[in-house]
Amino acid sequence: MNLRNTKQRQAILDAIETHGGHLTAEDVYKIVKRHHPRLSLGTVYRNLRVLAGQGTVRELDFGMAITYFETTKDTHYHLVCRICSGIVDVEMELEQKLMKLVEQASGVGGFQIENHRLDFVGICEACQVKPVQAAKQIRTLRAR
Amino acid sequence: MNLRNTKQRQAILDAIETHGGHLTAEDVYKIVKRHHPRLSLGTVYRNLRVLAGQGTVRELDFGMAITYFETTKDTHYHLVCRICSGIVDVEMELEQKLMKLVEQASGVGGFQIENHRLDFVGICEACQVKPVQAAKQIRTLRAR
DNA sequence: TCAATAATAGGAATGATTACTAATTAGTTT
DNA sequence: AAACTAATTAGTAATCATTCCTATTATTGA
Numbered sequence: 001m002n003l004r005n006t007k008q009r010q011a012i013l014d015a016i017e018t019h020g021g022h023l024t025a026e027d028v029y030k031i032v033k034r035h036h037p038r039l040s041l042g043t044v045y046r047n048l049r050v051l052a053g054q055g056t057v058r059e060l061d062f063g064m065a066i067t068y069f070e071t072t073k074d075t076h077y078h079l080v081c082r083i084c085s086g087i088v089d090v091e092m093e094l095e096q097k098l099m100k101l102v103e104q105a106s107g108v109g110g111f112q113i114e115n116h117r118l119d120f121v122g123i124c125e126a127c128q129v130k131p132v133q134a135a136k137q138i139r140t141l142r143a144r
Numbered sequence: 145m146n147l148r149n150t151k152q153r154q155a156i157l158d159a160i161e162t163h164g165g166h167l168t169a170e171d172v173y174k175i176v177k178r179h180h181p182r183l184s185l186g187t188v189y190r191n192l193r194v195l196a197g198q199g200t201v202r203e204l205d206f207g208m209a210i211t212y213f214e215t216t217k218d219t220h221y222h223l224v225c226r227i228c229s230g231i232v233d234v235e236m237e238l239e240q241k242l243m244k245l246v247e248q249a250s251g252v253g254g255f256q257i258e259n260h261r262l263d264f265v266g267i268c269e270a271c272q273v274k275p276v277q278a279a280k281q282i283r284t285l286r287a288r
Numbered sequence: 289t290c291a292a293t294a295a296t297a298g299g300a301a302t303g304a305t306t307a308c309t310a311a312t313t314a315g316t317t318t
Numbered sequence: 319a320a321a322c323t324a325a326t327t328a329g330t331a332a333t334c335a336t337t338c339c340t341a342t343t344a345t346t347g348a
Contacts, residue, residue, distance in 0.1 A: 004294055004345050025335080040297040045336060047295095061207035065305075066335070079255045092249040102264060105236040110269035111223045118262045120246060125254035148314050148325055169305080184328040189305065191326095209336075210304070 003050065011036055012047045016057055021070035022087050028069065062087075062119060081124035088124065147194065155180055156191045160201055165214035166231050172213065206231075206263060225268035232268065 015031045016023060023031075029044045048069055051057040060068040062080045068087070075095070079088040098116060102108060159175045160167060167175075173188045192213055195201040204212040206224045212231070219239070223232040242260060246252060 002294075002346085006295060006345075008296070038297065040299090042298080042337075043296060059207055061205050063203055063205035063211065067207065076251075079252065079257065081255075082258070088251060088253070088255060090246060090249045090251045092245060094245065097245075098262075101236060101238065101241075102234060105234045107220075107232060107234045108223065109232070110272070111225075111232060111264075111266055112268075112272060113223065113264045113266040114226070115266070116262065116264045118242075118260065120255075120257045120260045122255055122257040122259070124256075128254070128256060146315085146325075150314075150326060152327075182328065184330095186306080186329080187327060 008032070008036060008039060008043050009047045009050070012044060013051060013056065016051075016069055017071045017073065021089065022060065022068045023070070024066055024068055060087075060119075061117075062121075078119040079124070080119055080121050081127055082121050083123055083127035086124050086126075090120070094118070152176070152180060152183060152187050153191045153194070156188060157195060157200065160195075160213055161215045161217065165233065166204065166212045167214070168210055168212055204231075204263075205261075206265075222263040223268070224263055224265050225271055226265050227267055227271035230268050230270075234264070238262070 011032045012028055015028050019027075019031065025041070025044050025048060028048070029039065029041050032044070033039045048057060048059075052059050052069070055072060057069050058072045060070065060078065062068070062078070062085075064085055075093065076089045076091050077094075079090055080086075081088075095116075098118075099113070102113065155176045156172055159172050163171075163175065169185070169188050169192055172192070173183065173185050176188070177183045192201060192203075196203050196213070199216060201213050202216045204214065204222065206212075206222075206229075208229055219237060220233045220235050221238075223234055224230075225232075239260075242262075243257070246257065
């Protein structure tokens with residue numbers, strides 16, 4: 001099953017690399033559709049999975065019933081606001097420190113670690129000020 | 145909106161505290177239903193959310209289209225197998241180290257961090273041996 | 289150019305989770 | 319203990335992000 005370099009796949013990757021981080025599949029769909037009007041949402045999902053499998057893009061799951069995607073070109077972690085679901089990037093390089101700590105920990109056994117996910121949950125600056133309006137948003141986001 | 149101590153809510157919490165970690169809402173439903181035959185799945189979801197809001201249980205989202213729940217009584221992190229979706233616990237206490245590192249990082253601004261999520265993705269011992277059979281499983285798990 | 293087959297568009301199906309509502313309860317007050 | 323009130327429940331319908339299915343199209347290697 002050799003991968004082919006289709007226009008759609010390339011355009012999807014371009015969209016993710018051009019627009020900073022944290023795009024939903026729907027976001028990508030809207031962006032790419034501008035130049036590929038016949039694009040199908042299924043194509044977006046399929047390619048995002050392919051690209052994630054290659055390690056070209058990273059899937060982000062914050063427990064909000066929706067998946068975000070970003071390029072793996074830059075390494076950073078995320079602050080997720082539990083009120084408005086906003087995402088802020090934190091520049092940090094922890095890879096080696098974390099790996100060292102895990103190796104020392106008990107329970108790892110023969111598990112072969114490939115990568116890790118770390119994110120911080122809390123309340124962003126804006127929501128500390130106006131908590132009420134923002135509160136509605138998360139309910140909507142969580143709904144399916 | 146004062147919380148009440150219903151039999152169902154207590155039984156749901158008991159189930160999570162009794163059975164180690166990583167239960168799905170469906171798991172909890174089946175366990176509690178044994179003693180509360182008229183239990184509704186919606187009641188389980190609602191109470192899991194209430195308990196998570198209280199900080200009594202922790203929600204685990206590994207990007208597998210399903211949410212796991214566990215008691216917050218013990219602190220540990222998780223190794224998630226990307227083949228069979230199995231979960232292994234790692235005993236480690238990083239809270240303070242991580243918090244110190246984040247404070248030094250750039251981009252945090254006025255964000256008020258309440259807690260964090262850290263998990264490691266890779267391949268468990270079993271799936272390193274027999275990768276083929278296991279491969280099917282994840283597709284099923286990911287399907288909605 | 290041409291065959292082989294990966295990928296696509298479009299739409300239907302899936303399934304975890306949430307929403308809704310009438311009936312039931314826990315906790316409180318008389 | 320009876321009455322009261324708001325929280326909670328059971329049961330079921332609805333939601334919606336994501337996956338699946340299939341006929342058609344496009345890419346690539348020969």
